[in-house]
Amino acid sequence: MDDRQYEGLDAIFHPRSMAAVGVAERVENMGMSFLRGYRKMGFKGPLYAIHPQKKLAKFETFSSLEAVPGPVDFVQISLPARLVPGVVRECGRKGVRAVSIFSSGFRESGTAEGEALEEELVRAAREGGVRVIGPNCMGIYCPESGMSLRGDMTVAPDGELALLSQSGGIAISAVMAAAERGIGFCKAVSYGNECDLGPPELLPYLARDPKVRVICLYIEGTRRPEELRSALTAAAAQKPVVLLKGGATAAGSRAVSSHTGALTGTGEVWRALARQAGCSWAEDLDELIDLAMLYSLSAPPAGKRLGLLTISGGFGVFATDQVIRAGFEMPPLAAETREALAPYLSAPGTSLANPVDMAAKFFQPQNYETIFGALDRDPNFDAYLMIVAMEYMTYLGKNAKPWSEFVLKALIAAMKKIRRPIYVAFLHTAVDDIRLAHERTLIASRLPVFPTVARCLTAIERTMRLSGP
Amino acid sequence: MDDRQYEGLDAIFHPRSMAAVGVAERVENMGMSFLRGYRKMGFKGPLYAIHPQKKLAKFETFSSLEAVPGPVDFVQISLPARLVPGVVRECGRKGVRAVSIFSSGFRESGTAEGEALEEELVRAAREGGVRVIGPNCMGIYCPESGMSLRGDMTVAPDGELALLSQSGGIAISAVMAAAERGIGFCKAVSYGNECDLGPPELLPYLARDPKVRVICLYIEGTRRPEELRSALTAAAAQKPVVLLKGGATAAGSRAVSSHTGALTGTGEVWRALARQAGCSWAEDLDELIDLAMLYSLSAPPAGKRLGLLTISGGFGVFATDQVIRAGFEMPPLAAETREALAPYLSAPGTSLANPVDMAAKFFQPQNYETIFGALDRDPNFDAYLMIVAMEYMTYLGKNAKPWSEFVLKALIAAMKKIRRPIYVAFLHTAVDDIRLAHERTLIASRLPVFPTVARCLTAIERTMRLSGP
Numbered sequence: 001m002d003d004r005q006y007e008g009l010d011a012i013f014h015p016r017s018m019a020a021v022g023v024a025e026r027v028e029n030m031g032m033s034f035l036r037g038y039r040k041m042g043f044k045g046p047l048y049a050i051h052p053q054k055k056l057a058k059f060e061t062f063s064s065l066e067a068v069p070g071p072v073d074f075v076q077i078s079l080p081a082r083l084v085p086g087v088v089r090e091c092g093r094k095g096v097r098a099v100s101i102f103s104s105g106f107r108e109s110g111t112a113e114g115e116a117l118e119e120e121l122v123r124a125a126r127e128g129g130v131r132v133i134g135p136n137c138m139g140i141y142c143p144e145s146g147m148s149l150r151g152d153m154t155v156a157p158d159g160e161l162a163l164l165s166q167s168g169g170i171a172i173s174a175v176m177a178a179a180e181r182g183i184g185f186c187k188a189v190s191y192g193n194e195c196d197l198g199p200p201e202l203l204p205y206l207a208r209d210p211k212v213r214v215i216c217l218y219i220e221g222t223r224r225p226e227e228l229r230s231a232l233t234a235a236a237a238q239k240p241v242v243l244l245k246g247g248a249t250a251a252g253s254r255a256v257s258s259h260t261g262a263l264t265g266t267g268e269v270w271r272a273l274a275r276q277a278g279c280s281w282a283e284d285l286d287e288l289i290d291l292a293m294l295y296s297l298s299a300p301p302a303g304k305r306l307g308l309l310t311i312s313g314g315f316g317v318f319a320t321d322q323v324i325r326a327g328f329e330m331p332p333l334a335a336e337t338r339e340a341l342a343p344y345l346s347a348p349g350t351s352l353a354n355p356v357d358m359a360a361k362f363f364q365p366q367n368y369e370t371i372f373g374a375l376d377r378d379p380n381f382d383a384y385l386m387i388v389a390m391e392y393m394t395y396l397g398k399n400a401k402p403w404s405e406f407v408l409k410a411l412i413a414a415m416k417k418i419r420r421p422i423y424v425a426f427l428h429t430a431v432d433d434i435r436l437a438h439e440r441t442l443i444a445s446r447l448p449v450f451p452t453v454a455r456c457l458t459a460i461e462r463t464m465r466l467s468g469p
Numbered sequence: 470m471d472d473r474q475y476e477g478l479d480a481i482f483h484p485r486s487m488a489a490v491g492v493a494e495r496v497e498n499m500g501m502s503f504l505r506g507y508r509k510m511g512f513k514g515p516l517y518a519i520h521p522q523k524k525l526a527k528f529e530t531f532s533s534l535e536a537v538p539g540p541v542d543f544v545q546i547s548l549p550a551r552l553v554p555g556v557v558r559e560c561g562r563k564g565v566r567a568v569s570i571f572s573s574g575f576r577e578s579g580t581a582e583g584e585a586l587e588e589e590l591v592r593a594a595r596e597g598g599v600r601v602i603g604p605n606c607m608g609i610y611c612p613e614s615g616m617s618l619r620g621d622m623t624v625a626p627d628g629e630l631a632l633l634s635q636s637g638g639i640a641i642s643a644v645m646a647a648a649e650r651g652i653g654f655c656k657a658v659s660y661g662n663e664c665d666l667g668p669p670e671l672l673p674y675l676a677r678d679p680k681v682r683v684i685c686l687y688i689e690g691t692r693r694p695e696e697l698r699s700a701l702t703a704a705a706a707q708k709p710v711v712l713l714k715g716g717a718t719a720a721g722s723r724a725v726s727s728h729t730g731a732l733t734g735t736g737e738v739w740r741a742l743a744r745q746a747g748c749s750w751a752e753d754l755d756e757l758i759d760l761a762m763l764y765s766l767s768a769p770p771a772g773k774r775l776g777l778l779t780i781s782g783g784f785g786v787f788a789t790d791q792v793i794r795a796g797f798e799m800p801p802l803a804a805e806t807r808e809a810l811a812p813y814l815s816a817p818g819t820s821l822a823n824p825v826d827m828a829a830k831f832f833q834p835q836n837y838e839t840i841f842g843a844l845d846r847d848p849n850f851d852a853y854l855m856i857v858a859m860e861y862m863t864y865l866g867k868n869a870k871p872w873s874e875f876v877l878k879a880l881i882a883a884m885k886k887i888r889r890p891i892y893v894a895f896l897h898t899a900v901d902d903i904r905l906a907h908e909r910t911l912i913a914s915r916l917p918v919f920p921t922v923a924r925c926l927t928a929i930e931r932t933m934r935l936s937g938p
């Protein structure tokens with residue numbers, strides 16, 4: 001991708017002004033929802049509502065795009081399908097750079113009429129020099145510039161992940177589920193029917209974008225398999241690319257055809273594509289986010305020898321089973337490590353086997369650095385997994401919050417000094433608000449945290465493969 | 470189990486008064502934590518602190534158990550192991566019915582001294598007619614009487630589930646994780662080293678207890694395999710019993726030995742035991758709670774033909790893959806159902822295939838009963854799965870909460886009229902407080918709800934087996 005191509009696409013993510021066509025005051029109106037979303041995300045430039053008759057209450061309204069006095073760089077279209085090509089033609093005359101089309105009723109409808117409308121729309125866009133996201137999509141999310149997928153998106157931290165998603169629902173859910181955990185996307189594109197811009201154009205852009213560390217892709221099918229393959233291969237050579245495939249079974253594939261009208265292919269074809277292209281494979285949305293978070297925070301361990309720390313014997317037993325089943329190893333502690341730890345971990349209930357059971361000694365945060373330091377010097381381990389059952393963090397009733405914040409701070413300080421990869425499994429129990437706050441603190445400290453041991457192990461295992469599912 | 474045996478055990482769960490031995494004012498003191506827990510859970514009778522010298526601030530203190538003027542039915546012991554047999558002897562003299570021993574340093578320590586201490590403790594208990602929970606355990610949880618596993622347990626709704634857990638950490642986490650979702654345990658016992666009361670005694674009691682609908686068991690090993698087998702078989706003949714095994718791998722098994730000192734056995738041995746006894750098998754704690762919740766709320770479907778409803782095409786595609794991979798079927802809608810639904814679900818974006826995609830028609834709750842009613846009359850389905858991405862429930866920004874409550878109410882009303890089993894997958898995205906509140910509302914309406922489609926399918930599949938893993 002040359003400089004001009006890169007800058008051309010980058011400009012789409014940084015419009016000077018935006019307009020929505022197909023707006024109404026009704027609360028469920030999508031055009032209005034998009035405008036609310038841009039304002040909520042802090043878009044700095046002018047936002048226009050286009051309505052042939054009415055003046056709308058909260059946004060500057062013009063009767064047509066051409067009636068707007070200044071430039072309009074980006075237009076969000078939510079009109080019935082049959083009206084869309086005309087609006088795109090108007091966009092061309094106005095010098096609009098790009099449109100995002102929410103409307104459905106094009107190729108994905110499976111009708112000749114829908115297909116013809118999509119072709120007409122593409123012609124109108126080409127003739128006018130307008131790039132198209134969609135149709136049948138939620139558009140662009142970019143917190144840096146203030147673009148949003150919908151009016152009610154959480155204002156999330158600007159992050160290091162990027163997402164291309166054929167499904168708008170998956171795009172919104174991915175961004176919001178990640179935000180809830182403190183994991184940020186800097187760019188997400190819901191590209192729907194992909195009549196113009198899709199992964200073959202956007203992957204090279206994201207691969208070059210210096211803000212993006214990890215690229216996530218939710219894909220149901222493609223009508224340009226060879227272009228997709230070479231774009232994936234080139235992007236994965238630059239930074240981690242995680243692929244989530246929808247419609248991998250025959251029935252799922254039928255569901256795709258009524259969703260985005262794309263050609264699909266069996267799960268095996270897609271797995272082989274991911275492997276050849278050097279992409280990571282995610283089995284579901286949680287795994288996609290886990291994996292992207294892990295890639296952005298942590299390098300893969302050099303080997304599979306895990307040292308486990310627990311507070312509860314039961315969870316230690318259980319985690320040991322999971323570690324072994326997932327194909328990792330749990331060597332014993334070196335003799336010197338046991339000696340170094342003995343003064344700190346010798347009370348009843350503790351254990352100097354692997355898992356190291358801190359038991360009640362968890363309540364002595366002043367010793368964390370010494371304990372983690374001794375483990376870090378142990379040559380038997382490639383990485384460490386700290387299992388925290390939330391109930392130990394919320395011990396002490398109404399003092400739970402300050403006390404658990406104090407403990408977490410000490411844990412983070414000790415873990416940050418460990419030179420090998422360290423992971424936290426922060427098991428969900430009660431008091432979700434405290435848990436979520438702590439998860440965000442860990443992520444903000446660039447320590448990977450997972451809600452279950454199984455999810456943690458899956459993500460580690462996948463980042464350790466050189467490529468492919 | 471005869472009436473006298475049942476009443477003898479039931480009395481342990483309903484003491485008239487309780488005392489803690491091994492208390493101090495320090496905030497991390499366990500004896501004090503137990504007393505705080507009993508008070509927080511609303512225990513109605515007297516609570517005594519036993520301390521040889523000091524008067525404690527918040528509880529009536531006596532220098533010894535025998536100095537307490539009235540009866541003491543239940544004693545919680547948190548002293549160093551070597552002092553425990555003496556206290557148990559004192560309990561015998563005082564006429565205490567049962568003790569729960571938090572202290573560790575007995576058989577699980579792997580030392581001859583620990584083993585001897587445990588034997589001495591058992592003798593003291595037998596001689597004094599005192600039943601023992603533990604040692605190395607967190608004791609009894611029973612919201613009806615006000616017994617709690619620890620001082621900071623959430624005061625959860627009294628429910629229909631019971632739990633026997635060899636691990637105190639797992640017991641606490643299970644009860645609290647379930648409470649967070651609105652799922653209640655009416656009894657939970659953390660039984661630790663099982664020197665006296667364990668599953669062979671407590672399973673028959675829970676099987677007979679009319680409050681208990683489902684029995685959960687977390688077990689690492691047993692020293693009484695034949696008694697356990699026959700107790701499991703008898704209990705599973707009465708009501709669903711869900712078994713979670715810790716230490717199923719060789720390494721996990723080694724972790725058990727330092728945890729509760731029980732004999733273990735390979736995973737295969739335990740799976741065979743569960744199968745023969747007619748118990749359900751859970752692979753992890755989340756699955757245990759999912760499965761218990763499902764057993765308590767819903768009968769298994771008659772077959773594997775699922776009808777799916779979604780709001781987002783992407784999630785529908787994805788769920789279809791998961792349904793097929795999990796061995797379920799997704800037949801098309803009957804012609805009459807398509808006809809009946811056409812007037813309500815014909816806008817762009819909707820689909821009358823399976824999954825039925827409600828798309829924007831989700832925002833018309835007035836049609837839910839008609840839509841669900843038509844599906845319910847369709848002979849092609851054995852059960853229904855409604856997939857709700859939270860982001861659709863929180864649409865509309867600051868009106869999210871009241872609007873989503875309104876939608877949920879309409880959904881529940883429609884779903885409650887369906888005669889075949891219906892399940893909800895409430896995908897996690899942002900705004901966890903709203904999601905949790907809605908999950909609790911669904912559970913309170915006796916509608917099973919799961920955080921992922923995969924967990925839902927696993928639980929359904931397991932409840933459909935007649936027995937075994």
